[in-house]
Amino acid sequence: MAMTDYELPCERDVEQVWERLDAVGAGLADEHELTCPHCRAARESLLALREATTELVAEDDVPPALFGRIMSAVRAEVRRGSMVALPTPEPGFVEISEQAVAAVLRYAADTVDGVRARRCRVRTGVDGVVEVELTLAVSVRNVAGGAALALVRERVTAAAAARVGLTLAKLDLLVDDVYGEPGE
Amino acid sequence: MSVDYVIADPVIASVAARAAIDTAGVVRLEPGLRGLVTAWTRAARQRWKGLDPAPADGVRVRTTDGRVTVEIDLVTASADQAAAVGRAVQRAVGRFVTEQTGLVVDEVSVSIMDIEDR
Numbered sequence: 263m264a265m266t267d268y269e270l271p272c273e274r275d276v277e278q279v280w281e282r283l284d285a286v287g288a289g290l291a292d293e294h295e296l297t298c299p300h301c302r303a304a305r306e307s308l309l310a311l312r313e314a315t316t317e318l319v320a321e322d323d324v325p326p327a328l329f330g331r332i333m334s335a336v337r338a339e340v341r342r343g344s345m346v347a348l349p350t351p352e353p354g355f356v357e358i359s360e361q362a363v364a365a366v367l368r369y370a371a372d373t374v375d376g377v378r379a380r381r382c383r384v385r386t387g388v389d390g391v392v393e394v395e396l397t398l399a400v401s402v403r404n405v406a407g408g409a410a411l412a413l414v415r416e417r418v419t420a421a422a423a424a425r426v427g428l429t430l431a432k433l434d435l436l437v438d439d440v441y442g443e444p445g446e
Numbered sequence: 447m448s449v450d451y452v453i454a455d456p457v458i459a460s461v462a463a464r465a466a467i468d469t470a471g472v473v474r475l476e477p478g479l480r481g482l483v484t485a486w487t488r489a490a491r492q493r494w495k496g497l498d499p500a501p502a503d504g505v506r507v508r509t510t511d512g513r514v515t516v517e518i519d520l521v522t523a524s525a526d527q528a529a530a531v532g533r534a535v536q537r538a539v540g541r542f543v544t545e546q547t548g549l550v551v552d553e554v555s556v557s558i559m560d561i562e563d564r
Contacts, residue, residue: 307479339479341560349529350529350533352536353536354515354553354556356536356555357532357555357557358561359559362559362560425527426529427529
């Protein structure tokens with residue numbers, strides 16, 4: 263399950279932000295970088311981190327695991343901004359990042375034959391209900407049939423309940439691409 | 447005679463961290479940037495050798511007017527239900543902190559930052 267990549271909610275990843283840090287600082291930002299709040303948050307975190315650690319970076323023997331740990335920390339920082347509340351009878355709260363939920367739901371949709379999950383947006387409404395919009399690509403075999411989509415709906419809803427502990431108030435499925443398969 | 451015991455927040459934090467890590471379905475605590483920089487500063491003194499986060503990274507403890515609240519950021523395993531793991535951590539932390547320190551924790555909050563395969 264590819265849940266350990268460093269993707270931001272806007273679908274750019276932290277490594278890309280890191281690589282573009284100096285370019286953006288020099289005024290060479292593209293349209294997305296100028297306007298995206300997720301990229302900006304990641305950039306600010308990375309800049310703060312770089313500043314805080316300039317002296318340390320000058321030292322030798324930086325362990326290779328360090329890069330992964332920085333990326334994971336930055337990603338957690340970005341995710342903190344968008345959390346979904348989970349039910350609990352205990353005092354205090356339990357919450358989960360929207361990105362973690364999205365990864366679980368995308369994976370569930372991918373298990374349906376002839377369907378590939380693309381984007382998954384998880385939103386919490388004002389009254390605390392959770393709404394999901396899942397964008398899919400379907401194989402040419404499935405274009406005419408609603409059967410595959412019904413199965414996606416079933417598996418995504420089941421995964422939200424079983425893997426996360428979340429009841430979805432709304433699940434929108436958008437098919438935005440069709441792909442061919444060899445031999446068809 | 448009355449005796450006041452004072453148990454420092456970092457002590458509560460490390461006890462809470464141990465309870466959380468030992469809960470089934472918890473992969474690791476997520477220290478976040480602040481925790482990482484703290485660990486980094488500590489590590490600099492040890493020339494990188496001790497870079498692994500100290501046990502309490504990812505845990506924040508607040509004591510206000512005698513009320514103790516604990517907040518924990520962590521990553522859960524994909525095989526377990528995230529909400530159930532979160533509730534188990536809430537219960538385990540409350541119980542273990544009281545066992546180890548005699549303090550009653552008023553609230554334990556759990557933020558699941560990510561779900562990972564183990």
